[in-house]
Amino acid sequence: MKLAERVVIVTGGALGIGKAIATACAREGARIVLCDIAAPTLAAAEVEIRAFGASVWSWRVDVTDGAQVAAMVKDVVKTWGRVDILVNNAGGGIGPKGLTETHDDEWDAVVNLNLKGQFLCCREVAAPMRRQEWGRIINIASNAGRYRSNTGFGGLAYSAAKGGVLQLTRSVAHELGSAGITVNAIAPGSVLSERGWREFEALPVELRERVLADTPLGRFARAEEIASIAVFLASEDASYVTGATIVANGGWCAA
Amino acid sequence: MPDLLDRVAVVTGAAGVVGAAVAQRFAEEGARLVLVDDDEAALARVREALRRPAASVESLAADLSSESQTAPLLARTLASFGQIDILVNAMGMTEEPPWDKPGPASWERRLRSLTACVLCCEAIAPEMRRQGRGRIVNIAATAGRYRSAYARPEGVTGTGAPSAATSGGILALTRELSLELGPHGVTVNAVVPGWILTERSTQEWKRMSERSRRDILAEISLGRPGRPGEVAGVVLFLASDASSYLSGATIDVNGGWWMS
Numbered sequence: 100m101k102l103a104e105r106v107v108i109v110t111g112g113a114l115g116i117g118k119a120i121a122t123a124c125a126r127e128g129a130r131i132v133l134c135d136i137a138a139p140t141l142a143a144a145e146v147e148i149r150a151f152g153a154s155v156w157s158w159r160v161d162v163t164d165g166a167q168v169a170a171m172v173k174d175v176v177k178t179w180g181r182v183d184i185l186v187n188n189a190g191g192g193i194g195p196k197g198l199t200e201t202h203d204d205e206w207d208a209v210v211n212l213n214l215k216g217q218f219l220c221c222r223e224v225a226a227p228m229r230r231q232e233w234g235r236i237i238n239i240a241s242n243a244g245r246y247r248s249n250t251g252f253g254g255l256a257y258s259a260a261k262g263g264v265l266q267l268t269r270s271v272a273h274e275l276g277s278a279g280i281t282v283n284a285i286a287p288g289s290v291l292s293e294r295g296w297r298e299f300e301a302l303p304v305e306l307r308e309r310v311l312a313d314t315p316l317g318r319f320a321r322a323e324e325i326a327s328i329a330v331f332l333a334s335e336d337a338s339y340v341t342g343a344t345i346v347a348n349g350g351w352c353a354a
Numbered sequence: 355m356p357d358l359l360d361r362v363a364v365v366t367g368a369a370g371v372v373g374a375a376v377a378q379r380f381a382e383e384g385a386r387l388v389l390v391d392d393d394e395a396a397l398a399r400v401r402e403a404l405r406r407p408a409a410s411v412e413s414l415a416a417d418l419s420s421e422s423q424t425a426p427l428l429a430r431t432l433a434s435f436g437q438i439d440i441l442v443n444a445m446g447m448t449e450e451p452p453w454d455k456p457g458p459a460s461w462e463r464r465l466r467s468l469t470a471c472v473l474c475c476e477a478i479a480p481e482m483r484r485q486g487r488g489r490i491v492n493i494a495a496t497a498g499r500y501r502s503a504y505a506r507p508e509g510v511t512g513t514g515a516p517s518a519a520t521s522g523g524i525l526a527l528t529r530e531l532s533l534e535l536g537p538h539g540v541t542v543n544a545v546v547p548g549w550i551l552t553e554r555s556t557q558e559w560k561r562m563s564e565r566s567r568r569d570i571l572a573e574i575s576l577g578r579p580g581r582p583g584e585v586a587g588v589v590l591f592l593a594s595d596a597s598s599y600l601s602g603a604t605i606d607v608n609g610g611w612w613m614s
Contacts, residue, residue: 272575272610272613273575273610273613276574276576276610277577279576281610288599314536315532315536315601316536316537316539316541320599327596327597327598328596328597328599328600331591331597334587336587336588336591337588337591338587339584339588340606340607341610342575342610342613343607343614344613344614345605346603347600349536350532350533350541350602353532353602354604
């Protein structure tokens with residue numbers, strides 16, 4: 100058990116990559132705080148993950164709302180006495196909207212969800228992690244935040260926000276490093292979660308074929324393959340890794 | 355279950371500080387090992403320290419920059435264990451300082467590590483392709499992607515360029531091989547350690563002024579040097595099933611000294 104008794108907060112934990120990460124952490128013995136904004140899927144995910152024998156506590160929280168995030172973290176610390184690991188996974192885009200198609204309110208919504216939400220969660224867990232002198236923060240970024248979307252259809256606001264996540268990661272890593280807290284990012288390529296699959300299916304056939312041909316491993320990631328990276332970053336094996344971005348894209352854009 | 359139960363791993367440069375730590379960690383995770391280095395005596399000490407059944411560890415003294423000596427690597431591995439799952443190239447991680455006297459002799463000597471890395475990949479990769487699976491992990495110094503050292507020790511006038519170019523070459527090799535081998539189910543990734551405590555770096559540390567020490571630690575987010583075992587933990591991740599969607603990637607293990 101690599102994460103025995105660790106208290107892990109996973110945002111956007113009801114579906115896709117977030118649920119896979121929460122499940123993988125539960126299998127490694129962690130106690131899970133499952134956060135999401137969508138109540139029905141959250142309840143279903145809680146039941147599913149509890150089947151692994153894990154302690155799961157689900158929280159309906161909007162990560163863009165600082166008061167809600169602070170209340171959640173406070174309650175977790177009150178109940179379990181600590182927060183060991185934060186996985187900032189909540190996020191999402193509005194489809195392939197470029198510069199001139201993106202409205203102000205769309206920009207705000209996407210940047211708030213993908214970047215401000217991660218900032219707020221980092222800020223609220225900093226104090227308990229400092230007290231413990233131990234902590235792990237894992238920010239889910241994207242290929243689109245460091246190069247471009249591999250379909251070429253990534254939304255402008257989403258890419259910009261994910262690029263911001265990578266820089267948030269480095270800055271927070273440096274600020275919290277002396278307290279024994281590591282902060283790293285995972286930048287996945289295309290992942291066949293429910294949502295990822297839907298988005299991919301919507302693309303033209305020849306584009307789908309080209310994207311796969313350009314990916315050396317010749318396939319997209321399963322959500323579990325991103326979750327196993329998160330478990331690694333949360334474990335003792337990654338104790339000297341901080342401020343790093345783990346690029347997981349099947350070799351599509353090797354750098 | 356151990357992460358590498360019954361996997362067969364070839365570790366080159368196994369007598370070096372990082373290579374030895376990788377061998378140790380892989381052994382703990384249940385791997386069967388072929389350890390290779392040109393320093394026969396040091397290799398024997400590493401093997402001894404593993405305290406594993408003789409049948410699960412092979413060691414081979416070889417000059418890895420010579421094709422005639424790397425070519426038999428695969429046959430030896432298959433003869434002992436019948437398969438090959440993982441290749442870790444740690445030959446670039448020696449205890450030696452990165453400073454050289456400028457001139458062709460230094461270039462030639464440093465580039466031998468790059469040649470060795472290429473030859474080991476070439477010796478092993480065809481069998482991994484045939485199997486349709488495999489993991490290659492190359493280890494290179496931070497100079498290959500950022501700069502050579504935290505500080506040039508006082509009195510050192512040599513050049514770090516040959517050493518840096520060699521590490522940069524290993525990283526380029528990693529990316530290019532990942533393109534070629536990916537379609538065959540073989541992943542190729544790199545690990546780039548920062549300041550890792552070894553006998554040499556400990557001695558250097560002791561010789562430094564208080565001011566230099568403070569300056570160095572201020573540059574590292576975690577405020578401390580790393581241990582060889584902390585590099586081995588990352589190599590283990592890249593050698594295990596947990597990294598199945600990573601290829602052509604480079605993971606920095608530097609406590610936040612440099613962030614790419």
